Amino acid sequence: MGEVKRIGILTSGGDCAGLNAVIRAVTHCGVGVHGWKVLGICKATLGLMSRPAQVMPLEMEKVDRLVAMGGTILGTTNKGDPFAFPMADGSVVDRSAEIIEGYHSLGLDALIGVGGDGSLAILRKIAQQGGINLVGIPKTIDNDVGITERSIGFDTAVNIATEAIDRLHFTAASHNRVMIVEVMGRDAGHIALNAGIAGGAHIVLIPEIAYKMENIGRYIKKRQTLGQDYTIVVVSEAVCTDSGEVVQQTGQFGECRLGGIGQYLAEQIATQTGAETRVTVLGHTQRGGISSPLDRILASAFGVGAVELIAQGKYDYMVTWQNRQVVSVPILDAIKDYRAVDPEETLVKTARGLGICFGD
Numbered sequence: 606m607g608e609v610k611r612i613g614i615l616t617s618g619g620d621c622a623g624l625n626a627v628i629r630a631v632t633h634c635g636v637g638v639h640g641w642k643v644l645g646i647c648k649a650t651l652g653l654m655s656r657p658a659q660v661m662p663l664e665m666e667k668v669d670r671l672v673a674m675g676g677t678i679l680g681t682t683n684k685g686d687p688f689a690f691p692m693a694d695g696s697v698v699d700r701s702a703e704i705i706e707g708y709h710s711l712g713l714d715a716l717i718g719v720g721g722d723g724s725l726a727i728l729r730k731i732a733q734q735g736g737i738n739l740v741g742i743p744k745t746i747d748n749d750v751g752i753t754e755r756s757i758g759f760d761t762a763v764n765i766a767t768e769a770i771d772r773l774h775f776t777a778a779s780h781n782r783v784m785i786v787e788v789m790g791r792d793a794g795h796i797a798l799n800a801g802i803a804g805g806a807h808i809v810l811i812p813e814i815a816y817k818m819e820n821i822g823r824y825i826k827k828r829q830t831l832g833q834d835y836t837i838v839v840v841s842e843a844v845c846t847d848s849g850e851v852v853q854q855t856g857q858f859g860e861c862r863l864g865g866i867g868q869y870l871a872e873q874i875a876t877q878t879g880a881e882t883r884v885t886v887l888g889h890t891q892r893g894g895i896s897s898p899l900d901r902i903l904a905s906a907f908g909v910g911a912v913e914l915i916a917q918g919k920y921d922y923m924v925t926w927q928n929r930q931v932v933s934v935p936i937l938d939a940i941k942d943y944r945a946v947d948p949e950e951t952l953v954k955t956a957r958g959l960g961i962c963f964g965d
């Protein structure tokens with residue numbers, strides 16, 4: 606066993622299934638295998654801004670039953686860029702120095718940051734500025750972090766969306782309805798594409814492939830004339846209206862929240878085809894609950910991989926999944942390319958080969 610290290614782990618950005626499995630894996634490998642101290646940092650960078658820094662010592666007994674549990678026992682936040690942090694008095698302050706000071710006050714040798722591309726970019730900037738030995742782990746149900754084939758949380762979200770589609774087939778067929786399922790994904794259509802194929806959807810709309818309402822109407826009418834009297838449409842929340850407008854609301858903190866394209870489509874489809882339509886918005890159900898076995902496995906492999914990077918002193922790297930292996934890549938390389946659906950990729954070709962309509 607090498608020198609005893611003291612490491613921190615934080616989960617940042619939107620939660621997803623698999624985060625607790627990562628926390629468990631880092632603790633099992635860091636504490637159990639290497640004999641290090643592992644501190645969980647509460648509420649992402651907010652925990653390092655607090656004085657004293659808000660932490661949770663992670664021990665084997667505390668994490669042992671976490672492998673399947675959804676959410677994150679450490680808490681998280683997807684608000685408040687530390688470089689332009691909105692204060693209660695309305696001012697906007699750069700609080701990165703407080704985070705750096707918080708990290709050093711804990712006497713940490715390294716920090717594992719579990720986040721999507723946005724969180725990892727912020728954490729890396731802070732790490733570069735403050736001499737923090739950072740290792741990244743990609744998580745996001747959107748699966749849009751560059752280089753890695755998979756991010757933690759994506760598989761569970763696809764499972765949940767697929768199960769919803771499976772259920773909707775029966776009720777849609779019973780009533781001859783067009784059922785529209787709106788799924789998350791921010792700017793990427795991976796959840797819609799994967800769940801659409803797995804659930805046997807008839808129409809899949811993703812932001813990466815522009816659609817025309819008339820093509821969707823024609824496709825549904827053709828199904829009707831063939832006696833296929835119901836249709837399942839899966840739409841990603843980031844899909845725009847036919848005329849290119851983003852469908853969103855402004856949240857209570859002034860943030861933009863995607864959502865509503867399903868309802869828009871339902872009205873358009875009803876007008877064009879005369880079909881009865883219903884909308885199901887899956888929302889945060891895709892992030893919660895028990896994680897899928899694949900997400901638990903990925904989270905476990907990433908947690909162990911991140912600890913091993915620290916053991917090797919390999920910082921500013923992120924673990925990725927490539928060709929059935931955990932491979933480390935510079936964080937900078939991973940965050941510079943956002944991974945959208947490639948309209949030429951295998952799964953798009955698969956969907957087209959199955960006769961799924963993208964509305965193009």
Ligand code: F6P
Pocket residue numbers: 619683721745746747789790791842862863892
């Ligand atoms: O990035 C993950 C994600 O779940 C997106 O798919 C979605 O648009 C967004 O976060 C929702 O964020 P919030 O939890 O702030 O509503």
